[in-house]
Amino acid sequence: MKDYTYKKYTTEELMEVIDVFNVSPDSLSKIRTILANDPVKPDAGNFFRYYNPNSRGDRFEKMVCEKTGSKYALAVNSGTSALVAAMVAAEVGPGDEVIVPAYTFFASPSAVVVAKAIPVITEIDETLTLDPAAVEKNITSKTKAILPVHMLGLPAKMDEIRAIAAKHKIKVIEDSAQAFGGKYKGKYLGTVGDIGCVSLDAYKVIGTGEGGLVLTDDEWCYTRAQSFHDAAACWRPDRYARERKPGELFCGENYRMPEMCAAVGIAQLRKLDWINERTRAVWKQLRAEVKLPSCAKWVESNDDAGVCGYTLGMLFETQAQAVSAITAKTGLGGLAAGDTRGVRDWHVYWNWEHILEQKTVTREGCPFTCPHVGKLPAYSPNMCPKTRDIMCRLATLAISPAFDAEWASQYAAKLTADLKKLF
Numbered sequence: 110m111k112d113y114t115y116k117k118y119t120t121e122e123l124m125e126v127i128d129v130f131n132v133s134p135d136s137l138s139k140i141r142t143i144l145a146n147d148p149v150k151p152d153a154g155n156f157f158r159y160y161n162p163n164s165r166g167d168r169f170e171k172m173v174c175e176k177t178g179s180k181y182a183l184a185v186n187s188g189t190s191a192l193v194a195a196m197v198a199a200e201v202g203p204g205d206e207v208i209v210p211a212y213t214f215f216a217s218p219s220a221v222v223v224a225k226a227i228p229v230i231t232e233i234d235e236t237l238t239l240d241p242a243a244v245e246k247n248i249t250s251k252t253k254a255i256l257p258v259h260m261l262g263l264p265a266k267m268d269e270i271r272a273i274a275a276k277h278k279i280k281v282i283e284d285s286a287q288a289f290g291g292k293y294k295g296k297y298l299g300t301v302g303d304i305g306c307v308s309l310d311a312y313k314v315i316g317t318g319e320g321g322l323v324l325t326d327d328e329w330c331y332t333r334a335q336s337f338h339d340a341a342a343c344w345r346p347d348r349y350a351r352e353r354k355p356g357e358l359f360c361g362e363n364y365r366m367p368e369m370c371a372a373v374g375i376a377q378l379r380k381l382d383w384i385n386e387r388t389r390a391v392w393k394q395l396r397a398e399v400k401l402p403s404c405a406k407w408v409e410s411n412d413d414a415g416v417c418g419y420t421l422g423m424l425f426e427t428q429a430q431a432v433s434a435i436t437a438k439t440g441l442g443g444l445a446a447g448d449t450r451g452v453r454d455w456h457v458y459w460n461w462e463h464i465l466e467q468k469t470v471t472r473e474g475c476p477f478t479c480p481h482v483g484k485l486p487a488y489s490p491n492m493c494p495k496t497r498d499i500m501c502r503l504a505t506l507a508i509s510p511a512f513d514a515e516w517a518s519q520y521a522a523k524l525t526a527d528l529k530k531l532f
């Protein structure tokens with residue numbers, strides 16, 4: 110009997126995947142020879158996570174729960190998707206306000222707008238994270254959630270923020286995009302608030318190329334995020350069941366994490382603690398060994414034991430001093446000397462023209478013109494002068510997991526000498 114089975118995925122596809130890793134031509138050819146005698150199985154789950162007993166997505170989520178202690182983890186296709194899904198999970202919508210820091214990647218306020226709510230841009234303090242006093246001032250009867258962001262792997266003031274949220278009965282959605290594996294008082298960042306969002310894009314602590322995670326202990330939040338990330342809640346455990354209560358079924362997006370990304374995530378997750386331990390150790394060593402001039406101080410963290418440690422920050426008294434430190438080949442960076450790499454830096458609110466000028470995806474101006482909206486924040490490039498001042502006095506150093514104690518000692522001596530010459 111002739112075989113009419115269509116083999117969708119063959120050795121060709123696997124070889125292309127292996128080639129992504131830049132393997133040498135010689136190794137590629139050896140692998141091809143091995144596979145010629147042991148061809149790939151055509152039933153590789155179709156690279157689709159559902160109805161797939163070997164789903165890498167399932168396995169990755171389970172591993173994330175085990176690692177972080179989160180009750181639920183939802184793998185999605187980006188950190189931005191995670192944020193939008195989290196907004197939906199928290200039932201953020203038209204007329205609601207969400208407090209976001211004035212220093213974060215544009216995706217944080219953007220997710221609020223995509224959820225048709227209003228981002229209330231709020232000052233940070235010298236820990237580079239949300240200032241609780243400014244949060245309290247910006248709370249209105251429309252506030253639905255606070256979105257602390259653990260920028261540069263530095264934990265936000267979670268106790269204070271959670272206390273404000275509890276007082277006003279609103280949710281805390283952590284943007285842990287830049288801080289996976291970091292901790293606050295012993296708990297993994299992203300599991301301290303009601304919902305946590307992680308990015309797994311190419312530049313984060315660990316990556317799947319593109320990817321993200323929604324973390325929560327709240328079954329209802331998980332259910333809504335799961336429904337939303339999956340077009341129309343097609344792949345719930347019982348996909349044909351009617352909703353258990355209103356709010357479970359609605360029209361969503363397709364934010365599902367591809368199986369290929371989940372497979373990479375499984376390998377990356379095994380390295381998460383190792384990476385953070387390495388960078389944290391160098392971060393601590395540099396703070397102990399570099400002698401700062403009297404015009405500079407370290408960026409204080411809200412939990413030294415929990416920082417990711419891949420960025421070390423120092424604050425100068427003036428922008429001019431930060432500019433000299435950055436431009437003097439010290440290895441330091443920062444936007445004090447003008448926006449980075451000659452392009453506008455999307456991490457500071459004064460460049461968020463989409464929000465400051467309310468540029469919206471549809472012409473009627475939703476969500477800013479929505480009849481449910483209260484008084485709009487007075488959006489302007491000067492609305493958060495404290496954040497602007499802090500960001501313009503900041504110099505940072507990038508720390509790689511490849512660095513070790515020897516590197517740290519050598520760099521500490523060089524930076525101390527460089528700064529001494531300058532100030």
Ligand SMILES: Cc1ncc(COP(=O)(O)O)c(C=O)c1O
Nearest residue numbers: 187188189214216286308309310
């Ligand atoms: C603070 C913050 N939030 C959200 C995101 C968005 O993540 P993604 O690029 O995976 O969409 C990023 C990415 O840079 C980020 O830094």
